Amino acid sequence: METIKTDVAIIGAGGAGLRAAIALAEADPKLSVALISKVYPMRSHTCAAEGGAAGVIKPDDSMDYHFNDTVGGGDWLSDQDAVEYFIQEAPKELTQLEHWGCPWSREANGSVAVRPFGGMKKQRTWFAADKSGFHILHTLFQTSLRFPSIQRFDEYYATDLIVDDGRCQGFTAIEMRSGQMKHFQAGAVIIAGGGAGRMFPFTTNGAVKTGDGMALAYRAGVPLKDMEFVQYHPTGLPNTGTLLTEACRGEGGILVNKNGRRFLQDYGMGPETPVGKPQLKTMELGPRDRVSQAFWQEQKKGNMVSTKWGDCMMLDLRHLGEKKIDERLPLVRDVSVSYLGVDPVTDPVPVRPVVHYMMGGIHTDIRAATPLPGLFAAGECACVSINGANRLGSNSLTELLVFGRRAGLSAAEYVRSGASAGNDAALAGKAAAAQARIRALFEKTGGRESLAGLRKEMMTTMEDNAGIYRTEGELLAACAKLADLRRRYADIELNDKTNVYNTDLLQALELGSMLDCAEAVTVSALERRESRGAHQRLDFVERDDKKFLRHSLAYYHPSGPPRIDYRDVVITKSQPGVRDYSGDHK
Amino acid sequence: MGEKMSRKPYVREVPKYSWFFRRPRYMRYMAREVTCIFIGAYTLLLLVGVMRLSQGQAEYEAFLAALRSPVSVVFHLLALGFSVYNTATWFNVTPKALPVQIGEEFLPGGVITGAHYLGWAVLSLAVLLMAGVF
Amino acid sequence: MSERVYQLEVLRYHPETDSEPHFQRYSVSCEEEWVVLDALNRIKETIDPTLSYRWSCHMAVCGSCGMMINGEPMLACKSFLRDYQGVIRVEPLAHFPIERDLVTVIDDFMDKFKRVKPYLIPKHEKPVSEGEYLQSPAQLKKFKQYTMCINCMLCYAACPEYGLIPKFLGPAAISMAHRYNQDSRDGGRDERQEEIATTEGVWECSFVGACSEVCPEHVDPASALQQVKIKSTVDWYKEHLMPWVKK
Numbered sequence: 001m002e003t004i005k006t007d008v009a010i011i012g013a014g015g016a017g018l019r020a021a022i023a024l025a026e027a028d029p030k031l032s033v034a035l036i037s038k039v040y041p042m043r044s045h046t047c048a049a050e051g052g053a054a055g056v057i058k059p060d061d062s063m064d065y066h067f068n069d070t071v072g073g074g075d076w077l078s079d080q081d082a083v084e085y086f087i088q089e090a091p092k093e094l095t096q097l098e099h100w101g102c103p104w105s106r107e108a109n110g111s112v113a114v115r116p117f118g119g120m121k122k123q124r125t126w127f128a129a130d131k132s133g134f135h136i137l138h139t140l141f142q143t144s145l146r147f148p149s150i151q152r153f154d155e156y157y158a159t160d161l162i163v164d165d166g167r168c169q170g171f172t173a174i175e176m177r178s179g180q181m182k183h184f185q186a187g188a189v190i191i192a193g194g195g196a197g198r199m200f201p202f203t204t205n206g207a208v209k210t211g212d213g214m215a216l217a218y219r220a221g222v223p224l225k226d227m228e229f230v231q232y233h234p235t236g237l238p239n240t241g242t243l244l245t246e247a248c249r250g251e252g253g254i255l256v257n258k259n260g261r262r263f264l265q266d267y268g269m270g271p272e273t274p275v276g277k278p279q280l281k282t283m284e285l286g287p288r289d290r291v292s293q294a295f296w297q298e299q300k301k302g303n304m305v306s307t308k309w310g311d312c313m314m315l316d317l318r319h320l321g322e323k324k325i326d327e328r329l330p331l332v333r334d335v336s337v338s339y340l341g342v343d344p345v346t347d348p349v350p351v352r353p354v355v356h357y358m359m360g361g362i363h364t365d366i367r368a369a370t371p372l373p374g375l376f377a378a379g380e381c382a383c384v385s386i387n388g389a390n391r392l393g394s395n396s397l398t399e400l401l402v403f404g405r406r407a408g409l410s411a412a413e414y415v416r417s418g419a420s421a422g423n424d425a426a427l428a429g430k431a432a433a434a435q436a437r438i439r440a441l442f443e444k445t446g447g448r449e450s451l452a453g454l455r456k457e458m459m460t461t462m463e464d465n466a467g468i469y470r471t472e473g474e475l476l477a478a479c480a481k482l483a484d485l486r487r488r489y490a491d492i493e494l495n496d497k498t499n500v501y502n503t504d505l506l507q508a509l510e511l512g513s514m515l516d517c518a519e520a521v522t523v524s525a526l527e528r529r530e531s532r533g534a535h536q537r538l539d540f541v542e543r544d545d546k547k548f549l550r551h552s553l554a555y556y557h558p559s560g561p562p563r564i565d566y567r568d569v570v571i572t573k574s575q576p577g578v579r580d581y582s583g584d585h586k
Numbered sequence: 587m588g589e590k591m592s593r594k595p596y597v598r599e600v601p602k603y604s605w606f607f608r609r610p611r612y613m614r615y616m617a618r619e620v621t622c623i624f625i626g627a628y629t630l631l632l633l634v635g636v637m638r639l640s641q642g643q644a645e646y647e648a649f650l651a652a653l654r655s656p657v658s659v660v661f662h663l664l665a666l667g668f669s670v671y672n673t674a675t676w677f678n679v680t681p682k683a684l685p686v687q688i689g690e691e692f693l694p695g696g697v698i699t700g701a702h703y704l705g706w707a708v709l710s711l712a713v714l715l716m717a718g719v720f
Numbered sequence: 721m722s723e724r725v726y727q728l729e730v731l732r733y734h735p736e737t738d739s740e741p742h743f744q745r746y747s748v749s750c751e752e753e754w755v756v757l758d759a760l761n762r763i764k765e766t767i768d769p770t771l772s773y774r775w776s777c778h779m780a781v782c783g784s785c786g787m788m789i790n791g792e793p794m795l796a797c798k799s800f801l802r803d804y805q806g807v808i809r810v811e812p813l814a815h816f817p818i819e820r821d822l823v824t825v826i827d828d829f830m831d832k833f834k835r836v837k838p839y840l841i842p843k844h845e846k847p848v849s850e851g852e853y854l855q856s857p858a859q860l861k862k863f864k865q866y867t868m869c870i871n872c873m874l875c876y877a878a879c880p881e882y883g884l885i886p887k888f889l890g891p892a893a894i895s896m897a898h899r900y901n902q903d904s905r906d907g908g909r910d911e912r913q914e915e916i917a918t919t920e921g922v923w924e925c926s927f928v929g930a931c932s933e934v935c936p937e938h939v940d941p942a943s944a945l946q947q948v949k950i951k952s953t954v955d956w957y958k959e960h961l962m963p964w965v966k967k
Contacts (some may be wrong), residue, residue: 040826042871043774043782098852101840101903103867104859110854133866134781142838142896154830177819179595206776239753242779335779338798341753452765495769498736499592501820503764503772594735595817595825600883609791612880615928679929682943683950690858 001172001431002182006034007156008149008411009170009186011158012213013037013399014044015133016379016404017192018140023408025147031412034184036153036173038208038506039492041141045194045206046400049133050245050331051117052125053397055090056159061088061122063566068574070395073119073287074359074388075533076576077226077569082366082384084572086395086402092125094399103408104127104137105328115328116250117394119287121582123280125394130245130331136397144533156182157506158212160434161189161220161375162427168220168375169422172434176506179499181438183431184387185422188374188414190407192400195358195380195519198510201459204236204243204357213381217362218520222370223553223565225383227517227524229352229359229534231391232292232468236354238309242335244351246393248344249284251328252276253317255291256348257303263313267294269581276319282583289390289534290581296468305350312350321345353468357396359387359534360524363553368407374414378407385551389533442505447493451508454492458485458511458518466522469536475526482519483561489515520554520562527564528552618675621668628665677702723749726801728759730771733818735958741818743809744768750801756808757785757796760822773822780936783872786813787822793874813877815886829873832889836897836915841908859904866944868900868937875931875941881924888924889916891931891941898944913939917952925949 008024010017013035021035031190049068056066066087071078090264098104098112105113117125128135144150156174160314162170170185193213197205218224234255235244249255254275257263262283263555265272273279284291295313298304304311317325317332322345325333329344336342342349361383368384379400386399465478489512496504530544531537549569554562606612633685638649680702681695714720725747733741746767750759757775762838764771774784778797785796788811790804801808816824846853875891877883882890899914901909925945932942958965 039774039776039784040830040871043776043784045776045782047781047870048777048779069866092848095848095852095856099846099848099905100838101900101905103864104852106855106857106860108857110859112852112857131781131868134870138867138869143840145834145837146839178591180591206778206782208776240778331781338800339753341781451769498734498770500735501772501823504769592736593819595819596733596735596741597817598741598814600815600880602884605880605883609930611930612928615880615926615930619926679927679942679946681947682929682932682940683946685943685947687858687862690856690861692861 002180003185003428003431004034004182005185007031007187007415008190009034009036009184009188010190010192011036011171011216012044012192012194012381013141013152013154014192014194014379014380014400015046015137015140016400016407017044017190018137018144018188019401019404020192020378020408020411021150022140022144022147023405024412025144025149027409027412028570029147029149029417031149033150034153034186035144035150036156036158036184038157038176038212040153040154041144041152042138042508043208044137045209046137046397047134048204048206048243048471049136049397050130050243051322052127052132052394053094053136053401054114054117054120054124054392055094055126055398056087056124056392057091057094057112057126061124065121066090066124069120069281070386070392071131071388071448071574072577072579073392074386074390075543076545076571076574077229077388077532077551078386079366079384079570080574081570082573083386085366085398086384086386089402089405090398093405097136097139097401100139100143102135103229105129107185115247116278116285117392118246118285118291119281119392120285120394121281125247125250127247128165129327130247130329133397136401140457157509158216159438159509161216162430162434163220163372164423164426164430167373167419169427171216172431174438174505176501179502181435183428185427185463187419188376188411190368190411191362191371191375191381192379192404192407193381195361196514197355199458199514199518199521200355202236202241202460204233204241204461205355207288208352210510211381211517212376212513214361214509215516217370217372217377218516218554218556220372221263221556222372222375223555224517224520225360225363225551225553225556225567226385226389226524227358227360227520228528228552229387229389229533230355230521231288231357231359231464232353233288233356234291234295234353235315235351236356237335237340238307238312238350238352240339241354242314242339244332244336244349244353245329246288248315248317248329248332250278252278252320253284253315253325255284255300256314256316258305259303262292263303264291265296267297269294271583273583279563279583286581287390287392287579288356292468293536295353300579307350309350310352312352314348314366315344315351317344318346318348318349358389359383359385359389359391360521367410368403369410376411378403389535438509441492442494442497444493447491448493449488449493451492451494451504451511454485454488455511455514458482458515460484461572462518463522466525469538469541470525471538472526475522478522479519479526479561482515482522485513486519516556517518523561524552524554524564618672621672623672624665624668625672627661628669673706723751725749726759727807727840728756729807729809730760730763730822732771732821734820745807750775752802754801755797756787756789756794756801756810758809759801760796760810772820775849781870783870786872786874786877787811788814793877795872795874795936798936806945813873815877815879815883816873826873828886829871829876829890829892833871833896836889836893837908838893838896838900840900840903840906841911842905843907853905855904862904863899863902865896865939866902869896869939870937872936874934874936875892878930878934880928883927884923887920889921891945894922894948895939895941895944897922898948913952913955916948917955922948922952
């Protein structure tokens with residue numbers, strides 16, 4: 001097996017991974033950086049983010065406002081020291097991107113424009129029309145080409161972290177084009193592998209979002225934090241799940257039920273505001289968890305529009321007019337017309353909540369360091385946590401910049417602090433063991449389970465039992481089912497036993513990651529006997545700060561359910577209170 | 587999972603002399619390029635005319651007489667057709683090569699193409715005037 | 721929702737067993753509103769798990785799923801089954817070596833893309849603490865369309881020049897250089913000219929225009945290349961006929 005030695009290796013070349021790589025290259029050009037990704041950087045799912053990135057820049061805004069919006073939006077489960085760091089760094093990072101060429105939309109005077117977003121008290125979302133994530137990703141990727149110290153390994157799939165002497169010293173990865181296993185020996189490893197939305201059948205997430213980074217850390221003993229918090233974005237196309245950005249509502253779009261009523265006013269987000277004059281932090285600009293939950297309630301009352309793709313609410317943008325839609329929301333119009341056959345200029349678009357984002361992830365501290373020395377994490381795969389129980393729209397693009405950079409700097413510090421050289425023989429032995437594990441899956445014959453079959457069962461389980469509202473009974477059923485699926489996973493046999501670009505093998509490994517993450521979600525959800533943010537229990541409808549103002553930590557067990565532990569939330573200046581989205585009318 | 591290299595990328599050769607039959611847009615492109623043969627031939631003919639003019643009146647008269655032959659008339663019609671096609675195809679793509687931004691907006695392509703047609707008409711008129719046609 | 725059976729003919733190539741590619745026919749039941757990518761996914765899930773192809777976002781922004789569909793370079797996620805009649809023929813992107821099945825080797829593009837310095841080389845350096853560079857909406861609009869390139873490489877598959885002369889830098893790479901050259905914040909044009917105003921660069925382009933016709937993001941690379949040609953020509957005249965005029 002070929003061994004590739006590098007100072008720092010980064011797994012994942014989306015927004016967070018690229019930002020970390022650039023931070024490392026700028027901090028010390030002498031450090032070698034290996035940037036490994038299972039797809040080419042431009043394919044990473046950061047590209048699908050639409051609405052924008054939050055950072056205080058306008059004179060009427062303040063750091064305190066952004067802090068309070070984020071902490072309240074997260075239902076006080078955010079670590080406030082992390083939020084403080086995040087909001088302070090946010091404008092710097094967004095300006096840095098501007099200096100690297102990001103085509104942010106502009107005001108007439110040439111300064112960067114901002115737009116309203118859900119749960120935000122002021123306009124602070126920087127945007128590039130409705131392809132903000134795409135432009136951020138490409139700006140980062142293109143900027144990364146400037147730095148000779150960054151060496152990319154495109155289309156390599158990392159399989160196992162190598163932990164020796166109590167610290168992470170690299171990993172093994174399969175080069176997709178040859179099928180060969182490589183051993184990356186690294187002074188420090190950063191995981192930036194993205195979320196795990198594909199464990200659900202109906203998601204905005206692309207095919208790549210299978211929780212591989214989370215599973216890597218999890219299996220190496222690093223806990224996954226707050227995994228029960230899965231965000232439903234309220235407005236996805238009902239057939240494909242394609243995202244229609246929250247900026248639709250930021251620009252003035254409204255949500256109505258089958259009677260034409262703007263039903264959010266009936267769920268603590270009223271009173272109604274004038275159509276076309278969106279008011280911040282109320283009605284359609286409420287937070288995502290509340291809006292998605294209101295949909296569920298209305299659906300139960302039979303107030304939703306029934307379509308061939310299931311019950312939908314209607315997103316009405318017509319009053320914005322063609323010019324504004326084309327200027328601010330061109331992608332929204334394009335995907336609505338092509339995938340659904342509905343033009344938002346002339347008709348309301350049927351939409352329904354869709355799995356979008358994992359608030360939880362690899363447990364890290366404010367320096368993006370995990371409890372495992374030498375291992376860092378950033379982006380959606382990590383949980384710092386700034387998002388708490390519910391992320392506000394446009395905080396995640398900023399988060400991957402702020403903590404991507406932080407992870408890069410922390411890794412550089414760690415490597416330069418002079419950890420002793422690794423024991424080559426021991427590391428090679430562990431790499432060989434990792435290779436043997438994959439080889440066993442690869443060569444196995446006589447398996448009775450099909451990859452596609454197990455994947456489908458997992459998705460159905462998650463959709464039926466771990467959705468917007470949850471109960472003890474459903475979660476118990478889901479936990480049992482996932483435990484069973486994990487057992488059956490060992491009985492998979494590949495149909496494709498060849499080396500070159502074997503996507504059957506890739507999907508089998510991805511399914512393994514998703515199953516582990518899914519079990520962490522359901523077991524954490526079962527144990528959290530309260531309702532908070534995106535985690536709503538019909539059997540425990542109140543928030544319970546006495547017992548659960550704590551982060552859950554799921555620890556991996558190879559053959560059983562994870563052990564769940566808890567950790568106190570860091571509170572600096574904002575005591576838990578009531579989340580108020582009733583606008584200025586109160 | 588093999589240690590040996592299994593890669594063997596396959597390269598499909600592009601047929602050197604028949605690729606343009608593959609898509610209509612390639613055919614249209616080739617048609618545009620082929621016009622240059624006629625435009626080139628016509629330019630040569632003009633040069634011959636200038637040469638004949640320098641050789642004296644008799645030679646020039648003979649040249650003019652030859653131009654009136656049916657073969658020559660057919661050639662001129664063909665050359666005219668091809669050069670109009672060439673001109674039109676080029677004018678139609680000028681908005682790509684010469685975009686004009688006024689304030690925030692770009693001038694619509696039709697305006698730029700139209701300006702070229704207008705310029706063409708004005709120049710042609712000027713030439714005809716100088717030639718004493720009117 | 722109604723399903724019906726579609727016929728797909730997919731080019732297969734496996735380097736470990738095949739000496740050359742061959743077509744394989746699949747009959748697969750699909751929803752009528754589906755795209756070709758959905759059909760491929762259903763084939764992989766229910767008929768043939770060995771079929772290999774790239775995809776991710778299913779919304780035409782990640783650029784993974786470029787393929788030849790009935791001979792035309794297309795994103796499989798934006799090619800609707802309803803728009804095709806009879807057998808749908810699916811092949812890997814033209815002009816790139818086939819790694820396996822519908823997966824191509826794109827190293828050549830990645831190398832060329834990097835060569836044109838597709839990043840901002842600031843005209844005036846300024847620290848982040850001094851805030852953003854001002855850029856008017858008009859200045860933004862001047863280059864904005866060229867930022868929309870998703871690197872899907874359909875333009876390379878459409879470009880006959882690239883097919884015949886592989887050293888040609890190609891539409892997407894040159895367009896991206898032009899994007900930065902047109903950016904009011906950038907001062908790196910001279911550096912990029914060394915790569916793009918060359919025979920392997922714009923002068924290999926004979927303006928077939930196919931790149932712009934197939935671009936799924938309406939980027940219009942052909943326009944970028946013609947503009948680079950005109951500007952390079954002006955450079956040449958300034959340099960050779962008016963050496964006293966500074967560029």
